[in-house]
Amino acid sequence: MLVIGLISGTSVDGIDTALVEISGTVESPQVQLLAGETYPYSPRLRETILQVCGGEKLDLEALASLDDDIAAEFARAALNIQKEAPKAQLIGSHGQTVFHRPPANDRLGYTVQLGRGAAIAKITRIPTISNFRAADIAQAGHGAPLVPKIDAYLLSHPTKTRCVQNIGGIGNLTYLPPRQRENWQQKIFGWDTGPGNVLIDLAVQFLSQGQQTYDHNGQWSAQGQPCSELVHKWLQEPYFQQYPPKSTGRELFSPAYLAQLREDAQAYSLSDADWLASLTDLTAISIAHSYQTFLPEMPAEVLLCGGGARNAYLRQRLLAHLGSNVKLLTTDEVGLNSDFKEAIAFALLAYWRWHNFPGNLPQVTGAKAAVLLGEIYR
Numbered sequence: 001m002l003v004i005g006l007i008s009g010t011s012v013d014g015i016d017t018a019l020v021e022i023s024g025t026v027e028s029p030q031v032q033l034l035a036g037e038t039y040p041y042s043p044r045l046r047e048t049i050l051q052v053c054g055g056e057k058l059d060l061e062a063l064a065s066l067d068d069d070i071a072a073e074f075a076r077a078a079l080n081i082q083k084e085a086p087k088a089q090l091i092g093s094h095g096q097t098v099f100h101r102p103p104a105n106d107r108l109g110y111t112v113q114l115g116r117g118a119a120i121a122k123i124t125r126i127p128t129i130s131n132f133r134a135a136d137i138a139q140a141g142h143g144a145p146l147v148p149k150i151d152a153y154l155l156s157h158p159t160k161t162r163c164v165q166n167i168g169g170i171g172n173l174t175y176l177p178p179r180q181r182e183n184w185q186q187k188i189f190g191w192d193t194g195p196g197n198v199l200i201d202l203a204v205q206f207l208s209q210g211q212q213t214y215d216h217n218g219q220w221s222a223q224g225q226p227c228s229e230l231v232h233k234w235l236q237e238p239y240f241q242q243y244p245p246k247s248t249g250r251e252l253f254s255p256a257y258l259a260q261l262r263e264d265a266q267a268y269s270l271s272d273a274d275w276l277a278s279l280t281d282l283t284a285i286s287i288a289h290s291y292q293t294f295l296p297e298m299p300a301e302v303l304l305c306g307g308g309a310r311n312a313y314l315r316q317r318l319l320a321h322l323g324s325n326v327k328l329l330t331t332d333e334v335g336l337n338s339d340f341k342e343a344i345a346f347a348l349l350a351y352w353r354w355h356n357f358p359g360n361l362p363q364v365t366g367a368k369a370a371v372l373l374g375e376i377y378r
């Protein structure tokens, strides 16, 4: 089956689009990436989305327009990716997260992904599945992360313990015990580790007065030295100490949050490069801390994906904190494209929904049951 996967993540940099051929069976799918593209948002749409993520108020009419503007961009991405290919039979569209509130005590979580599937189906004339997180949230789950079940099917190893670490705007991990271990599927874990690139990106934009949006290959932060006293102070953030299941977003790791870290850096008279090095080190140490604190064992291999895998300084700090017993690779090195893995995941989640196969892992999201994910718009 030819399926298109679409997602714009928490970096809000554009629409990752994957055209994939899915064969095999639902329980043993083979996925081949035929084409992958990122279609950047127009600067105006990106700005609006970031403002909404930052809590700017919208009236309902403006919300409806934004929802459909995003859907139109997603539909255009889907039409573009298959220009030179046979027509896809199905689209799985994650949409754009603009709000995420994890569940708490006796209150369900709440999550909003804009870019409604009905509009994508209408424009593309291809059946579209969207709103993947709602059914898990209705089961008292976090609705995130959803990729761990995909990782289990595509990246687990017969004899090695692996972790898959996505470093997008937010970071999230999947822990995969070896497949030969008894009941290995029940022992898979996953959660959001905290910031991926979000703090680094916000700081670079602030320091460059909007001229740069990210620290290319980590070149700027590599010129500085992390201040370990500050990094350890920052690691006291309650989210890092919270037990999984857990999920987070730009609501916590926000411009206001960064402003506090800026004040701290000024109190220590850090240079700009030292501040960036410290934020990068915080990102790395928060990931490693998550492994060392909450996993039953350290993995033999960590497979990186997401844009942060290209940040050489971040990779170096991560290796330093994970320890030399851990081998750091990218998912590309084991055959899965690291830039389009999330888009591929939503193609496969749509395929599973189409075939009535549950897409969530309750022990990861905290949901009470495994459920079908996504709403179908024919």
Ligand SMILES: Nc1ncnc2c1ncn2[C@@H]1O[C@H](COP(=O)(O)OP(=O)(O)OP(=O)(O)O)[C@@H](O)[C@H]1O
Pocket: 008, 009, 010, 011, 012, 013, 166, 167, 168, 169, 170, 171, 196, 197, 201, 213, 214, 215, 216, 217, 218, 305, 306, 307, 308, 310, 311, 312, 342
């Ligand atoms: N060459 C590079 N050097 C350093 N950082 C990079 C590079 N390329 C991409 N990035 C970082 O990766 C980010 C985009 O990553 P990605 O597309 O994986 O995020 P996302 O999918 O939006 O987030 P999430 O996974 O949280 O939903 C950019 O904002 C930038 O910070």
Ligand SMILES: CC(=O)N[C@H]1[C@@H]2OC[C@@H](O2)[C@@H](O)[C@@H]1O[C@H](C)C(=O)O
Pocket: 009, 010, 097, 100, 111, 143, 144, 145, 146, 147, 148, 166, 168, 169, 170, 171, 172, 192, 247, 248, 249, 342
């Ligand atoms: C609410 C939301 O959009 N969460 C995203 C975000 O980006 C990374 C991390 O936080 C992950 O939990 C999730 O995305 C991926 C695709 C997931 O669901 O696995």
